[in-house]
Amino acid sequence: MIGTGGEERQMVATGRSIRGYIRRKSVLLRIILSYVVIGSILIALLSSVLYIRFSRSSVQEIKSVTANSLEHTANTFNELWNTTFHYMYKEFKTNSVLVDAMVRTDLSPVEYGTISASLSEIITNYSLFDSVYVYNSNADQMFSSIGPVRSEGDFYDAGIYEGLNTAGFMEGRESKVYVRQAETINGSDVKNEQVITVIFSDDNLRSALIYNINERLLRNMIVTKNNSGTSALLIVDREGRMISRFDPAGIVPASLDSVLEQRMANDPQLGGTFDLNVDREHTLVSFQRIEASGLLNWSFVSVSKYRDLTRSVQELQQYMIGITGVFVLLSIAIAGWFTHNLYSPMRKLLYWARGKFRPEAEGKMNELDEYAYLSRVYEAMSGDIETFRTAQNRNRFVLRNQFWLKVVHGEYVHSEEWEEQEVGLRLPNGVYRAAVLFVDQAAENSASQSNRAWSLYRYSIANIAEEILSESFPAVAVEAGEDQVVVLMEQPRPSESAGVSILMEKLSLIKQACNRYLKLALTIGVGTEEHGIKGIHTSYLHALQASEYDLVFGQGSILDYAAIVPQRNEEYRYPIEIEKKIIDGLKGADEEKVRCGLDDFLAAIEPYTCQEMILAMNQLAIVSARTINQLIEADELPALGIEFDYLLVDKRMSGRDTIADRRDKLLRIYRRTIEAIRKKKETRYGDIAAFVQAHIDEHFADPGLTVEALAELAKLSPNYLRTLFKAQTGITISAYLSAKRYEAAKRLLEQTELPIQQIAETIGFQGGGYFYTAFKKAVGMTPDEYRKQHGRGAEADSPEAI
Numbered sequence: 001m002i003g004t005g006g007e008e009r010q011m012v013a014t015g016r017s018i019r020g021y022i023r024r025k026s027v028l029l030r031i032i033l034s035y036v037v038i039g040s041i042l043i044a045l046l047s048s049v050l051y052i053r054f055s056r057s058s059v060q061e062i063k064s065v066t067a068n069s070l071e072h073t074a075n076t077f078n079e080l081w082n083t084t085f086h087y088m089y090k091e092f093k094t095n096s097v098l099v100d101a102m103v104r105t106d107l108s109p110v111e112y113g114t115i116s117a118s119l120s121e122i123i124t125n126y127s128l129f130d131s132v133y134v135y136n137s138n139a140d141q142m143f144s145s146i147g148p149v150r151s152e153g154d155f156y157d158a159g160i161y162e163g164l165n166t167a168g169f170m171e172g173r174e175s176k177v178y179v180r181q182a183e184t185i186n187g188s189d190v191k192n193e194q195v196i197t198v199i200f201s202d203d204n205l206r207s208a209l210i211y212n213i214n215e216r217l218l219r220n221m222i223v224t225k226n227n228s229g230t231s232a233l234l235i236v237d238r239e240g241r242m243i244s245r246f247d248p249a250g251i252v253p254a255s256l257d258s259v260l261e262q263r264m265a266n267d268p269q270l271g272g273t274f275d276l277n278v279d280r281e282h283t284l285v286s287f288q289r290i291e292a293s294g295l296l297n298w299s300f301v302s303v304s305k306y307r308d309l310t311r312s313v314q315e316l317q318q319y320m321i322g323i324t325g326v327f328v329l330l331s332i333a334i335a336g337w338f339t340h341n342l343y344s345p346m347r348k349l350l351y352w353a354r355g356k357f358r359p360e361a362e363g364k365m366n367e368l369d370e371y372a373y374l375s376r377v378y379e380a381m382s383g384d385i386e387t388f389r390t391a392q393n394r395n396r397f398v399l400r401n402q403f404w405l406k407v408v409h410g411e412y413v414h415s416e417e418w419e420e421q422e423v424g425l426r427l428p429n430g431v432y433r434a435a436v437l438f439v440d441q442a443a444e445n446s447a448s449q450s451n452r453a454w455s456l457y458r459y460s461i462a463n464i465a466e467e468i469l470s471e472s473f474p475a476v477a478v479e480a481g482e483d484q485v486v487v488l489m490e491q492p493r494p495s496e497s498a499g500v501s502i503l504m505e506k507l508s509l510i511k512q513a514c515n516r517y518l519k520l521a522l523t524i525g526v527g528t529e530e531h532g533i534k535g536i537h538t539s540y541l542h543a544l545q546a547s548e549y550d551l552v553f554g555q556g557s558i559l560d561y562a563a564i565v566p567q568r569n570e571e572y573r574y575p576i577e578i579e580k581k582i583i584d585g586l587k588g589a590d591e592e593k594v595r596c597g598l599d600d601f602l603a604a605i606e607p608y609t610c611q612e613m614i615l616a617m618n619q620l621a622i623v624s625a626r627t628i629n630q631l632i633e634a635d636e637l638p639a640l641g642i643e644f645d646y647l648l649v650d651k652r653m654s655g656r657d658t659i660a661d662r663r664d665k666l667l668r669i670y671r672r673t674i675e676a677i678r679k680k681k682e683t684r685y686g687d688i689a690a691f692v693q694a695h696i697d698e699h700f701a702d703p704g705l706t707v708e709a710l711a712e713l714a715k716l717s718p719n720y721l722r723t724l725f726k727a728q729t730g731i732t733i734s735a736y737l738s739a740k741r742y743e744a745a746k747r748l749l750e751q752t753e754l755p756i757q758q759i760a761e762t763i764g765f766q767g768g769g770y771f772y773t774a775f776k777k778a779v780g781m782t783p784d785e786y787r788k789q790h791g792r793g794a795e796a797d798s799p800e801a802i
Contacts, residue, residue: 033334047324063273066231066286066302071271073233074288074300077218081290083619084128084213085198089175090576091122092200092209101134101143102207112149119145127630128217130195131184133157133210135164146186156184157212160197164205175200179243182212194244219244231304236260243298252303253281260285260301281305404478408434408486410537430490433529434539435507436547437461437485440521440555454482457518461485464513469506486543488536491529500560507558523550526560548610554658565609572612575604579620583627586670589677594670602659617662624666628673688714689728692721693736700740701764707733741765742778749787756783 091098097118100111107115119132123145134143142155152161159182163169170176176199183192194215201208219235232247245252259276271288286302439461449457462477465487469475474490489503507524514520525547527539546561553559578601585593605616692710699705710733711718725733741763748759760771776782781789 047320062304063284063286066284066304067271067273067288070233070286070288070300070302074290077300078290079618079622080218083622084126086576087126088198088209088211089200098134098209102136102209103138105136105139107139115143116145116148119143127626128213130182130193130212130214130217131157132212133160133208135201135205135208135210137164137206146184156186157182158185159183160210163197163199164208170199170201170205174202179215179237196243215244219246231302234260234301234303236299236301237297247303251305251308400476401478404476404486404488405480407533407536408478408480408488408540410534431529431531432536432539433489433491433503434527434536434543435487435489435503436480436525436527436540436543437465437487437510438523438525438547438550439483440523457520458485460518461514461520461522464517465510468509468513469503472502472506486540504558504560511556511558521556523547523555524558526558526562528561550658551610551613552606552659554660568607568609570607572608572615574616574619575601578604579623582620582670583623586624586627586673587631589674591671591674594674595667598663598667598670602663606659613659621666624669628669632673632676685724685728688716688721689725692725692733693729696733696737696740700737700744701762703764703766705737705764738774738778742775745771745775745783746779746786746790749783750790753791759783 095118097111097114100107101115115134119134122132123129129145132145136142140151141149142152142160143149144156146156150156155161159180163176163178177196179194179196181192182195182197183190196213196215196218198211198213199205199208200210219233232245232251234242234246234252235244236242269289271286273284273286276283276285282305284304287299289297289299291297439457458479462479462485465485466475466477469477469487469489476488478486478488480486503526507526511522511524514522525543525545527541527543527546530536530539542561542565546559546564549559549564550557578597582594582597582601585591585597601616601620605613608616692714695710695713696705707718707722711721714721716724722733725736729736731739744763745759748754748762752759754762756772757768760768763771765771765774772783775786779786
């Protein structure tokens with residue numbers, strides 16, 4: 001009991017001590033709590049603002065990513081379609097076999113076979129085609145890759161005649177494209193699928209070349225492989241009708257088709273993004289129109305549900321709104337109470353503090369009340385802040401850099417701004433030239449540096465450039481991006497060759513200095529001389545265009561627009577024949593032919609512009625990828641180290657690679673492909689040679705065992721089998737067969753007393769006389785002599801007996 005009473009008294013004393021401390025330090029505690037509450041309110045508001053900004057930027061980013069992805073898909077289809085259409089049109093115009101099939105009525109059986117083989121070859125070489133028809137109305141014939149030639153009433157694809165027999169179907173054009181549901185009947189084989197039909201005819205459908213493109217295969221070639229299932233891809237025509245649908249997740253409801261049909265048919269834009277409310281679902285729709293080969297006017301449409309795209313943002317929004325609302329209300333209530341309690345003590349404190357100072361020391365401040373006093377202090381502090389901000393905004397480097405960026409990018413600059421800035425050039429009616437200094441491997445360099453360090457690197461490049469150029473020209477340097485510095489120079493005597501040579505010398509010194517002191521390599525694009533303020537923007541654009549030719553001349557070059565770009569005015573022609581040479585070499589595993597073809601290809605496109613060279617290499621990359629996929633199974637490619645990227649030659653994706661770099665990349669892929677093809681062939685040839693040897697070992701006694709018979713078993717031509725067998729074994733098939741027969745003859749001569757005639761027939765010879773002569777030629781002695789030397793000593797048949 002005593003112990004319990006002592007503990008209670010101790011607890012009461014502790015409580016009194018705490019309450020006394022709170023009373024003595026109440027103002028301090030209130031101040032602390034006020035700051036905590038106010039800080040909490042500010043944090044909550046800041047969190048709300050950041051969340052709203054984040055959610056809006058997330059939605060905009062989603063729209064941008066969706067639009068970019070759709071544009072990439074449309075561009076891929078456009079390139080693929082143009083390549084396919086050019087191929088089809090060339091066959092229509094230049095394939096003499098198909099031209100004969102369209103117009104002649106006196107074709108021979110051999111020519112019928114040639115036409116069928118040509119159609120089959122097209123299907124084999126171009127997997128995108130489902131079937132190919134040749135229509136000859138004069139002969140009432142329709143050739144097809146599906147089977148033999150048939151008449152109109154008995155053709156496999158009856159639906160094709162609905163268009164061919166329609167007046168004005170071609171609309172006066174040489175070619176026509178339309179989508180249809182094709183039903184082909186070939187015996188018991190019935191196929192019903194949607195195809196894209198392309199018809200070529202130059203005589204009002206009396207004859208025609210018809211291609212049927214597999215819509216499903218075309219769609220699979222352009223659909224993004226890593227589709228996450230949050231969007232659907234649709235293709236609609238100019239009237240808004242559905243052509244193709246890729247919607248594995250079932251995102252697009254049936255009711256959306258009619259809405260899209262109405263919207264797309266009335267929308268003149270080439271591309272864009274808009275929102276729809278379909279079945280009470282907020283839906284994001286992005287579309288991109290293409291017009292390929294003057295025939296297609298299709299739109300690629302991506303459909304996504306906002307609730308799928310922004311699910312995490314919505315959950316975060318609901319949580320933040322609830323928590324922030326409660327927290328803000330609670331903080332406001334507490335802050336109001338503490339502020340009210342804080343006002344009276346603070347007023348007394350200020351009054352007491354003012355009374356502690358002598359009036360002569362305080363001056364007029366002593367006459368102010370607490371609010372006026374605080375207001376005067378606040379005004380003084382605001383004045384100091386404003387003075388500091390003004391001084392900072394007048395920082396010479398920052399202001400000048402902002403000023404010149406406006407000039408470089410072609411923005412209008414008032415005359416007052418020229419007068420306010422120490423620009424370093426005579427303005428605004430001088431003669432100017434711009435040069436752009438690109439930092440090679442900028443992405444790698446900036447990734448290894450902090451933002452501040454990389455900013456100092458750019459600042460150093462600008463200072464070096466301005467200092468060196470200013471020795472000969474009035475010049476200023478401007479930081480214009482993460483990897484570039486723009487130098488503007490005033491040219492006192494335009495178009496003077498000595499001035500150009502001095503400029504090139506100075507730019508070379510800038511490169512050397514940056515490499516020596518900063519360990520950075522530069523590629524420099526030089527623009528043209530231009531007059532006036534607007535000319536600076538033009539010269540800058542020319543400098544950017546010149547810098548792109550590091551694709552040809554390599555990084556670390558000084559590229560003068562006037563010396564490079566105007567000379568590249570040759571009309572663009574894609575080197576299709578050289579492409580065929582490369583593909584033929586690839587199929588034939590001829591590395592030398594492929595290498596020479598690739599060099600010829602690069603030499604053929606070298607006179608064109610940068611964009612045209614990239615376009616040509618993109619087309620070669622696509623054709624090469626398709627050929628490699630035909631030659632090698634897809635699951636074998638990673639094991640062989642062949643990873644073919646359709647964007648292999650894209651400049652920005654390749655880190656400013658040169659033509660030589662791209663050549664080496666393509667050549668490495670070609671070599672690995674050829675090695676894989678050769679290994680497959682060697683394995684197959686070895687199996688065939690082993691099969692032939694085993695068959696000879698077992699059936700050498702068959703008189704009918706000839707090279708032709710073996711070739712028929714191996715399903716090869718006799719000459720090809722002879723070459724293959726000798727390459728694998730080192731001897732001919734005839735020599736191997738004869739050796740087996742002579743070995744058997746020797747055993748029979750040694751171990752039996754059979755007559756020579758019987759031995760000859762036993763081992764596959766049809767006559768003893770021929771065997772007698774052939775044995776002597778091969779062994780060096782007659783069968784009788786061999787038996788006498790190696791046999792049991794029995795008397796053999798004489799040649800006369802035979």
